[in-house]
Amino acid sequence: MWGGRFAEGPSAVMREINASIGFDKRLWPQDLRASKAHVAMLAKQGVVDAADAAAITEGLDRIADEFAAHGVTEDLSLEDIHMHVEHRLAELIGPTAGRLHTARSRNDQVATDFRLWVRDATDEVLAALAALQRALVQRAEEHAETVMPGFTHLQVAQPVTLGHHLMAYYEMIRRDASRFADARARANECPLGAAALAGTGFPIDRAATAAALGFERPTANSLDSVSDRDFALDYLMAATQCSLHLSRLAEEFIIWASQPYGFVSLPDAYSTGSSIMPQKRNPDAAELVRGHSGRIAGAMNALVMTMKGLPLAYSKDMQDDKPPVFEAHDLLGLSLAAITGMVETTTFNPGKMRAAAEAGHSTATDLADWLVRVGGIPFREAHHITGRAVKRADELGAALWDLPLEELQRIDPRIEVSVFDVLSVDASVRSRTSHGGTAPSAVRQRIAEAKRLLGVGE
DSSP states (O other): OOOOGOOOOOOOHHHHHHHOOOHGGGGHHHHHHHHHHHHHHHHHHTTTOOHHHHHHHHHHHHHHHHHHHHHHOOOOOOOOOHHHHHHHHHHHHHHGGGGGGTOOOHHHHOOOOOOOOHHHHHHHHHHHHHHHHHHHHHHHHTTTOEEEEEETTTTEEEEEEHHHHHHHHHHHHHHHHHHHHHHHHHHHHEOOOOOTTTTSSSSSHHHHHHHHHOSEOOOOOOHHHHOOOOOHHHHHHHHHHHHHHHHHHHHHHHHHTTTTTTOOEGGGGGOOOOOSSOOOBBBBHHHHHHHHHHHHHHHHHHHHHTTTOOOOOOOGGGGGGHHHHHHHHHHHHHHHHHHHHHHHHOOEEEHHHHHHSSOOOOTTTHHHHHHTTTTTHHHHHHHHHHHHHHHHHHHHHOOGSSOOHHHHHHTTOOOOOGGGTOOOHHHHHHOSSSSSSSSSHHHHHHHHHHHHHHHOOO
């Protein structure tokens, strides 16, 4: 390719370190799409003869069929997917293949191919996120009234509903989808035609190639076009945030599936056994999702470090931009599939959840709120009174709502019998009707809104 400048070929080490075909062969569909759009534009602009353009297009189609059927045969001397395509095209149609590279460089070519790949990958993730959202909404609707403990510091805090808990993850995944959508919108500009770094003197039509490839517009600055990898970083940052959310949900499943909790029974399809302990049922899929989040965050950091000090325009360091993105995408796809499957098929244990919610005096805040609302007591004083009631319940080995009225009135005579209307876990969750609250009525309202947004029928 560049032998005309050099008297000797590259050393074996240089061939090894310089070649990227081992990973960028994944870009072959995008490379062929971009090449077809480029040659069509060159023909329309009169830069390339129509007959040559037709031969090039036919050759690219044949290469696509070959790669689809047999994969890409790697040759380190050809360095990357772009040269593999160009070399094979020359074998098929002869010297005419060389006209394809008119008015472009590998710099704008790889920037275009990689943007196309990331855009396609983003669409895959958005579809997977929508599937997970639908699963969360469906299970939340089933359990809109199922009482469970809400935790802070992993200590029982207040009763909530399982539906409310699952819808919290729906909100997280909804934000993830918005981040990927925003990233896609920013990436939707076409670098093709920026050439090596300065543009080209050929009368090309960059708007035409951008439109042919489904981009909103061509990029505005040729230097930025070939040196920008913000679209890849945007993808990785969105993937990292998403993987953190998946990891948190995976952690909940791991905790809930343990015998001391027993809130869930994970399906066989997402569990494994032990080589020595026949009773074991290990939440390995959830643990791997939790582990993948670290690798995805590592991929994001890897590309950040690669790009942090590069001058304009293209540097060979940027060849290492693709492996982190490819790895993160593969891991995120697996994680989303595993989490979605677990949400869809996990068996919840409402009895265990209710028993845990009834432990630890989880309705103590309801007593304090009742003292404020009915007794007209300042909240700080109500908090102190409630603390004394909790202490007395502990002394008697009783639940807060099982304390006799006489015991409560010894603590504060303003407490009346109507207090028992708010002290059960069911009464507690029913009372939390504020916007975004855990009351079944509020949860169902948000579920209905989510179903409309997702296009899910009632």
